Amino acid sequence: MAGNFCAHCGNAVSPMAAACPQCGHPVAAQQASAPGASAQPQVNPYAKVKSRVTAGILAILLGGVGVHKFYLNKAGLGVVYILLCWTYIPAIVSLVEGIIYLTQTDQDFAAKQGVRVS
Numbered sequence: 001m002a003g004n005f006c007a008h009c010g011n012a013v014s015p016m017a018a019a020c021p022q023c024g025h026p027v028a029a030q031q032a033s034a035p036g037a038s039a040q041p042q043v044n045p046y047a048k049v050k051s052r053v054t055a056g057i058l059a060i061l062l063g064g065v066g067v068h069k070f071y072l073n074k075a076g077l078g079v080v081y082i083l084l085c086w087t088y089i090p091a092i093v094s095l096v097e098g099i100i101y102l103t104q105t106d107q108d109f110a111a112k113q114g115v116r117v118s
Contacts, residue, residue, distance in 0.1 A: 064088070
C-alpha cells in the first residue's frame with residue numbers, strides 16, 4: 001500500500017491529510033516528486049518484520065491450509081484457505097504464491113504484503 005503513515009500511531013494517512021484521522025497527530029506534507037520520476041511505495045514503519053523466504057516456503061509446503069497468510073498477518077484470507085482446503089484450490093494458489101514470493105525482490109514483497117522485510 002503506497003501512502004503516508006502517521007509517525008505517532010502508524011495508521012495509514014492520505015497524502016492530502018494534514019493530520020492523522022485516528023490520533024489527530026499532525027502529518028508532515030509529502031514533497032512532490034519531479035515529473036517523470038517514479039515514486040517508491042512506502043511501507044508502514046510500524047509493520048512487523050517478516051521474511052520473504054519464510055513466507056515462500058510456508059506457502060509451498062503448508063499453503064493449502066493458509067499458514068503463509070496467517071504468517072503475513074492476513075488471518076481473514078487464512079480462514080478462507082482453511083474453509084476451502086478440501087477443494088485443493090488453495091493448495092494450487094499457494095504454490096503459485098510461494099513461487100512469486102521467492103522470486104520477488106525484498107522491496108517488492110514488502111510493498112505488496114505491507115510488511116517490513118528482515
